[in-house]
Amino acid sequence: MRRTPDIISAARGQWKEIHPELDTSSMEIIGRVFRTAALLRQRLDTVLGDEGLNRAEFDLLSALRRSGEPVTPGRLNGLMVASGAATTKRVQQLAERGLLERVRDQHDRRSARVRITDHGAELIDRAFARNLEAERELLAGMNAKQREAVSGGLAELLRSLEGPPAPAPPAPSQPD
Amino acid sequence: MRRTPDIISAARGQWKEIHPELDTSSMEIIGRVFRTAALLRQRLDTVLGDEGLNRAEFDLLSALRRSGEPVTPGRLNGLMVASGAATTKRVQQLAERGLLERVRDQHDRRSARVRITDHGAELIDRAFARNLEAERELLAGMNAKQREAVSGGLAELLRSLEGPPAPAPPAPSQPD
DNA sequence: CACCATCACTTCACTAGTAAAATACTTGTG
DNA sequence: CACAAGTATTTTACTAGTGAAGTGATGGTG
Numbered sequence: 001m002r003r004t005p006d007i008i009s010a011a012r013g014q015w016k017e018i019h020p021e022l023d024t025s026s027m028e029i030i031g032r033v034f035r036t037a038a039l040l041r042q043r044l045d046t047v048l049g050d051e052g053l054n055r056a057e058f059d060l061l062s063a064l065r066r067s068g069e070p071v072t073p074g075r076l077n078g079l080m081v082a083s084g085a086a087t088t089k090r091v092q093q094l095a096e097r098g099l100l101e102r103v104r105d106q107h108d109r110r111s112a113r114v115r116i117t118d119h120g121a122e123l124i125d126r127a128f129a130r131n132l133e134a135e136r137e138l139l140a141g142m143n144a145k146q147r148e149a150v151s152g153g154l155a156e157l158l159r160s161l162e163g164p165p166a167p168a169p170p171a172p173s174q175p176d
Numbered sequence: 177m178r179r180t181p182d183i184i185s186a187a188r189g190q191w192k193e194i195h196p197e198l199d200t201s202s203m204e205i206i207g208r209v210f211r212t213a214a215l216l217r218q219r220l221d222t223v224l225g226d227e228g229l230n231r232a233e234f235d236l237l238s239a240l241r242r243s244g245e246p247v248t249p250g251r252l253n254g255l256m257v258a259s260g261a262a263t264t265k266r267v268q269q270l271a272e273r274g275l276l277e278r279v280r281d282q283h284d285r286r287s288a289r290v291r292i293t294d295h296g297a298e299l300i301d302r303a304f305a306r307n308l309e310a311e312r313e314l315l316a317g318m319n320a321k322q323r324e325a326v327s328g329g330l331a332e333l334l335r336s337l338e339g340p341p342a343p344a345p346p347a348p349s350q351p352d
Numbered sequence: 353c354a355c356c357a358t359c360a361c362t363t364c365a366c367t368a369g370t371a372a373a374a375t376a377c378t379t380g381t382g
Numbered sequence: 383c384a385c386a387a388g389t390a391t392t393t394t395a396c397t398a399g400t401g402a403a404g405t406g407a408t409g410g411t412g
Contacts, residue, residue, distance in 0.1 A: 007334070011239075014244070019301070023312070026308060026312050027311070029315060029330075030216055033209060035334060036209050037210055037214075040337065042257060054398085081211070082400090083399070129195075136199070138337065142205070146328070147201075147205055150326050153322040154205075155182045155208060157322075162215070249390075250389090250391075260392080262369050264392055265368075284377075287391080
């Protein structure tokens with residue numbers, strides 16, 4: 001049944017020879033998540049490059065576009081898993097290109113709002129559709145069952161990662 | 177059954193309102209892979225930081241350590257999904273810190289070999305064990321079934337991504 | 353209402369990563 | 383064996399991202 005073992009299985013096997021006492025099972029998930037992300041990014045970046053965007057810009061404009069209303073930079077930090085400094089820089093660059101605009105919040109003037117422009121919306125709509133198409137091609141090797149299993153499992157993992165940076169205690173029990 | 181919908185479900189829902197005609201199902205996998213990778217990286221980087229390594233250095237030393245024998249920079253590029261320039265830089269820095277050494281290949285002198293030092297092996301053994309422990313904690317929220325499903329699905333995806341950078345033709349038809 | 357801890361964001365100085373050019377070696381080919 | 387083409391790696395010039403310090407605004411508290 002096994003074809004070529006993937007690079008992660010191979011790595012686990014090598015570690016087993018050196019340190020048989022270590023439990024490397026977590027690599028099966030985390031190692032693969034990292035490598036899959038790296039390869040997917042590599043492939044998809046060529047598509048975004050055609051539209052004149054890098055992935056960070058794409059993610060930022062997507063978040064703005066789909067949110068409908070202006071978003072604060074602080075919220076963008078969280079959506080992008082990036083530092084505030086990175087967000088500031090990206091917003092400035094995209095604003096210079098006329099893809100979004102910054103508005104000061106009238107009620108709390110520490111805060112700002114970032115809103116996508118019509119030009120930005122046009123661009124991201126086109127880029128988003130193209131990106132989706134490329135994504136579908138990249139996933140062609142997975143069948144429906146595998147997709148469901150992976151998305152379900154990752155959703156669960158995401159929920160446990162999103163909240164606190166501290167590792168979850170043994171009994172979380174968060175009722176809905 | 178559904179608790180809090182994760183950020184990816186939410187994003188899909190928003191896109192559906194704006195562009196109901198788009199098939200955004202690929203986000204369920206790819207969106208989650210990207211976000212999970214970003215969050216995992218954020219969490220695990222603190223552990224590596226304690227050992228004086230960043231993730232790239234950790235991955236490079238790990239590859240060297242587990243491979244047993246010296247590795248060419250070219251091979252490291254592939255293992256790390258990085259440019260040759262990045263590999264050169266990292267190898268230089270780690271060599272300066274005495275964690276690895278570079279040897280010229282005697283048969284083909286265009287090529288080089290990178291070998292981990294005893295000092296490097298000690299460091300990575302410690303860092304690797306600590307990293308594994310942190311990984312296990314982060315995965316605590318997933319049960320065995322979910323883990324198996326995710327690792328199996330991602331392994332399949334990885335295999336289809338590893339080979340050719342070219343997008344698959346319309347009729348793949350790869351019998352299992 | 354002056355004070356000060358906190359917040360939201362930006363600026364600064366720096367590190368890491370990249371693409372493209374450069375370097376150094378190897379491998380045919382006539 | 384001279385030479386063109388190809389390979390493996392490094393160097394160069396540049397962009398993107400970060401942590402820490404800085405700026406300006408808010409909101410208790412006495």
